Amino acid sequence: MASINIGETLRKARIDKKISLDELQQRTKIQKRYLLAIEENDFHELPSDYYLRTFIRQYADEVNVDGNHLIDVLDGKDRPLPTYPELQTVDELRKNKHAENPTRARFRATLPMVVLGLVALAIISVVGYMTWLDHQETAIIPENSSVQVERSENTSSQAEKVSSSQPKPTVESSKPPEKPKMALAMENNTVNAATMKVDHAEKPLKLTFTGKERVWIGVQVNGALIYQYTLQPGESQTTELPADTAQALITIGMAKYADIKVNDQGLDFQPGDSLLKKDITLNIAYAA
Incomplete structure (x- = not known):
């Protein structure tokens, strides 16, 4: 009853x-x-x-x-009251904390000391290795080193002159290819139903509804109603489809009393002057 x-x-x-x-x-x-x-x-x-x-x-x-x-x-449905999980008390949280495995507690206590010891050992090894390298180097410079330096300087200056005189190759800038724009196409249409193709859609797919008169709208995905609203004259409402939705069903209570946009692009579902309900099926292919 x-x-x-x-x-x-x-x-x-x-x-x-x-x-x-x-x-x-x-x-x-x-x-x-x-x-x-x-x-x-x-x-x-x-x-x-x-x-x-x-x-x-x-x-x-x-x-x-x-x-x-x-x-x-x-x-014949009743709305059930929401149920919430019981929160643990402070005493229970303290008991859980003190019930920790003693072996794990000792390991956590000694872990900082072990890390510091490893860091100190690494520093000592690096310092010893650098000291050994310093003893291996020789401080003797050959007598003819000045001549070799002058020659190398002359050679490098000549090479710079030759390189500066040669024309530098031009690098052509390549522009990235433009992404194809979203396209809407009618596949099948009757007074009460239409099937439309949406190609190169950008995620997330956004639907915007505007009422010309008072009108009810609904959106279904996989047979489940995910959005419904009664628009007033001149009112606009927007909703987004779940990620990677391949097909969506839009229902307009009275076809000619609503306008639809898909990602801000007008959807011509050809309502005509019909005051009947119309279902619009969107088959969606997203941009790569």
């Missing part, structure tokens, strides 16, 4: 706000007979389960009622 009466809850909230059914019809764009059916809990009068859930949420938004809670009541 449901915890609350969905229709009665919405009707009471509407009356409390002094909103007539005609006025509610103008605000939500939902036909009056469907609004009456919801208030009387005649849910079978709605065209489909999708429209039932969408209309309940739209009705609830207008009268400041939690639409998601009403949908949970419709599905």
